[in-house]
Amino acid sequence: MSQQSLTRKNGPDGGASDRAARVLSAVVEGLSQGILVLDRCLRVVRCNASFRALVGLSASESLVGRYAPRLLAERAKGGCPLARGVRAHLREGSGTATLSIDDGRMIAFAVRRIAGANWIVVLDDITAASRSEAFAHRLARHDPLTDLPNRRHFLESLSRAVGQGPVALLCLDLDRFKPVNDTLGHPIGDALLRVVAERLCGAVRKGDTVARLGGDEFAVLLEGLDVAGATDGLARRLVDLIGRTYIVDGHMINIGVSVGIALAPNDAADPDTLLKHADLALYRAKGQGRGTFRFFEPGMDAALQARRRMETELRQALGQRAFELHYQAQQDLASGRINGFEALLRWRHPERGLVPPVEFIPLAEETGLIVQIGEWVLRTACKEAMRWPDDVSIAVNLSVAQFKSPRLVAVVAAALKTTGLAPRRLELEITESLLMQNDADHVGVLRALHDLGVRIAMDDFGTGYSSLSTLHSFPFDKIKIDRSFVDGLKRDPRSAAVVHAVAALGGCLGIATTAEGVETDEQLQDLIAKGCTEVQGYLIGRPLPAEEAIRLLDPIRSPTAARTQEH
Amino acid sequence: MPKTLHRLVYYSKNAIDLPKDGLEAEVRQILTAARHNNPALGVTGALMFNQGCFAQVLEGPGEGVTRTFERIQRDPRHRDVMLMAFDRVEERGFATWSMAFVGASAEGRARYGGIAAESGFDPSRLTGSRVFQLLRDLVVEEEDQPCVGA
Numbered sequence: 067m068s069q070q071s072l073t074r075k076n077g078p079d080g081g082a083s084d085r086a087a088r089v090l091s092a093v094v095e096g097l098s099q100g101i102l103v104l105d106r107c108l109r110v111v112r113c114n115a116s117f118r119a120l121v122g123l124s125a126s127e128s129l130v131g132r133y134a135p136r137l138l139a140e141r142a143k144g145g146c147p148l149a150r151g152v153r154a155h156l157r158e159g160s161g162t163a164t165l166s167i168d169d170g171r172m173i174a175f176a177v178r179r180i181a182g183a184n185w186i187v188v189l190d191d192i193t194a195a196s197r198s199e200a201f202a203h204r205l206a207r208h209d210p211l212t213d214l215p216n217r218r219h220f221l222e223s224l225s226r227a228v229g230q231g232p233v234a235l236l237c238l239d240l241d242r243f244k245p246v247n248d249t250l251g252h253p254i255g256d257a258l259l260r261v262v263a264e265r266l267c268g269a270v271r272k273g274d275t276v277a278r279l280g281g282d283e284f285a286v287l288l289e290g291l292d293v294a295g296a297t298d299g300l301a302r303r304l305v306d307l308i309g310r311t312y313i314v315d316g317h318m319i320n321i322g323v324s325v326g327i328a329l330a331p332n333d334a335a336d337p338d339t340l341l342k343h344a345d346l347a348l349y350r351a352k353g354q355g356r357g358t359f360r361f362f363e364p365g366m367d368a369a370l371q372a373r374r375r376m377e378t379e380l381r382q383a384l385g386q387r388a389f390e391l392h393y394q395a396q397q398d399l400a401s402g403r404i405n406g407f408e409a410l411l412r413w414r415h416p417e418r419g420l421v422p423p424v425e426f427i428p429l430a431e432e433t434g435l436i437v438q439i440g441e442w443v444l445r446t447a448c449k450e451a452m453r454w455p456d457d458v459s460i461a462v463n464l465s466v467a468q469f470k471s472p473r474l475v476a477v478v479a480a481a482l483k484t485t486g487l488a489p490r491r492l493e494l495e496i497t498e499s500l501l502m503q504n505d506a507d508h509v510g511v512l513r514a515l516h517d518l519g520v521r522i523a524m525d526d527f528g529t530g531y532s533s534l535s536t537l538h539s540f541p542f543d544k545i546k547i548d549r550s551f552v553d554g555l556k557r558d559p560r561s562a563a564v565v566h567a568v569a570a571l572g573g574c575l576g577i578a579t580t581a582e583g584v585e586t587d588e589q590l591q592d593l594i595a596k597g598c599t600e601v602q603g604y605l606i607g608r609p610l611p612a613e614e615a616i617r618l619l620d621p622i623r624s625p626t627a628a629r630t631q632e633h
Numbered sequence: 634m635p636k637t638l639h640r641l642v643y644y645s646k647n648a649i650d651l652p653k654d655g656l657e658a659e660v661r662q663i664l665t666a667a668r669h670n671n672p673a674l675g676v677t678g679a680l681m682f683n684q685g686c687f688a689q690v691l692e693g694p695g696e697g698v699t700r701t702f703e704r705i706q707r708d709p710r711h712r713d714v715m716l717m718a719f720d721r722v723e724e725r726g727f728a729t730w731s732m733a734f735v736g737a738s739a740e741g742r743a744r745y746g747g748i749a750a751e752s753g754f755d756p757s758r759l760t761g762s763r764v765f766q767l768l769r770d771l772v773v774e775e776e777d778q779p780c781v782g783a
Contacts, residue, residue: 261703265706265707268707269707303709306712307706307707310706310714311706311714311716312703312706313641313698313699313702313703313716313719314699316695316699316719318716318719
């Protein structure tokens with residue numbers, strides 16, 4: 067500090083404290099809080115501009131020495147509700163309060179003793195802060211996109227309602243919403259969700275609660291004595307209404323909704339169980355084709371438990387090597403030889419014995435376990451094929467889930483490499499539905515597999531929607547004609563025509579055509595006449611365990627070889 | 634899709650479960666509401682009601698047509714709404730009608746009845762432009778006749 071400033075500070079008596087008092091006074095005057103200082107008898111010592119403004123006193127009015135309670139009473143009479151509140155709290159002595167004023171303002175009030183005998187009253191306008199707090203509160207309880215109550219808020223409402231009387235809980239899940247987001251983009255998806263929310267709100271009664279639980283999940287809560295009767299009609303209406311076409315930003319969009327319903331107190335007396343039951347019913351509605359609603363039934367829980375148990379067992383089966391492959395022969399009609407086998411998955415369950423694939427493959431697909439199971443199938447089938455003559459191939463089915471796995475091509479390459487099987491002996495069978503889901507991606511994977519040297523067969527041909535166009539999308543090595551056409555050869559001229567046409571088409575394109583499900587000699591002759599190149603079915607051989615299948619390849623002991631030689 | 638002119642055609646099944654008098658009152662109310670709401674949105678069009686079915690043409694700015702259609706979609710008085718067309722067009726077919734109504738004249742009934750029989754009430758067998766043309770022809774024919782609710 068310089069000598070000069072020291073000199074100044076120690077200047078004439080009183081100068082420094084005067085200055086300090088003036089600074090303090092200016093600070094007090096400029097505070098946004100209203101300040102009122104009173105003596106021990108509640109007479110005004112001073113007040114600042116904010117205080118005057120809050121209680122409506124003009125700057126010119128001299129207040130010093132006025133008895134504050136009387137002053138405030140006058141202002142209250144003069145139309146200042148805040149003055150009344152301040153007066154009331156002042157009489158109670160030291161303390162704090164929040165005063166709500168009729169005009170919507172929120173004022174924080176505090177009074178306490180200072181400097182011994184004096185009182186200080188502080189008024190603070192907290193309207194803006196409390197509004198943003200209310201806003202934050204609302205934000206925490208509402209979905210910002212649709213402005214509906216969010217999950218947290220809804221669960222609170224549900225808990226409260228369940229204790230008060232009959233309640234119907236509807237859990238809603240939009241059908242086909244994801245493709246909208248994927249193909250048209252999130253802004254359109256968001257706009258669509260807003261319209262869905264509006265439709266839901268417009269369909270319920272006043273007082274019912276509609277909430278967005280997240281993503282494309284919504285919920286509706288009905289309360290009152292008549293809920294059981296009203297729910298059926300509302301659910302029907304919601305399925306109809308949400309399923310109606312939307313136009314969003316010029317795009318025509320069609321989605322649907324699945325609804326699961328649980329009633330309290332009938333189905334459950336507590337909110338958690340009620341929610342669980344509504345979810346079970348929703349799960350059932352989705353499983354039964356979507357675009358529909360289901361009420362909870364006690365059996366649903368048991369069905370889901372059984373499903374969960376099976377999922378656990380499937381996982382264990384994978385670890386415990388409880389799967390096995392059976393092999394079904396394919397016969398080349400030109401030579402009469404068995405030229406390949408299709409590998410078919412079986413599950414040897416510790417209690418139920420051999421479980422047919424139809425009972426566990428859908429679950430394996432749904433849970434994604436099929437990817438790991440599929441890897442095992444590929445390795446095992448390739449390894450088994452190595453025991454067969456070089457000109458006998460092995461066909462393995464690929465599922466949609468496997469196609470979605472980015473590792474598929476690597477898995478196939480690894481199976482070939484570790485077993486040493488020549489790629490051309492491996493035939494991968496895919497279904498038409500796969501190509502219809504996401505053409506570009508799946509065709510790319512097919513090409514990569516083709517590049518490995520493996521052959522690609524179209525399975526169950528004719529059961530999809532656009533058979534010819536799928537044939538066009540990829541150079542298949544083989545078409546497998548679905549068993550339903552073979553079954554109808556005799557009875558249904560249309561089946562016969564399809565088989566004939568596909569065989570001719572295969573002939574023109576240079577693609578092998580395999581007829582599946584061949585059971586009678588008559589069918590076999592018919593298929594030969596129609597120009598099919600291969601057959602598969604019980605007539606040629608049932609699916610057999612590896613040790614029995616390999617015996618079919620022994621020309622001396624093979625009944626099939628002996629039989630076909632007769633022709 | 635800002636100010637460009639769009640035309641929307643839909644077909645739906647009547648869900649009003651009322652005797653004839655009540656039904657006519659409801660349809661009148663639908664027309665009154667349409668004629669009240671549509672001008673502000675720049676929407677014009679025509680409504681056909683007959684034999685338990687509605688067919689309607691809405692035309693105007695994309696936004697106005699979209700909003701009007703969304704309001705119609707939420708109406709519980711019909712069901713199985715089938716959107717037959719939503720396209721950009723060069724000009725309006727019902728420029729002078731906030732909502733023309735077809736179904737009042739005996740001739741209109743006969744004509745529409747014939748079409749309905751021909752298509753077997755199967756909306757998928759009529760195209761959007763066919764419905765539009767049909768409505769326009771009928772509106773021109775009925776133009777001088779008193780309309781319900783007009």
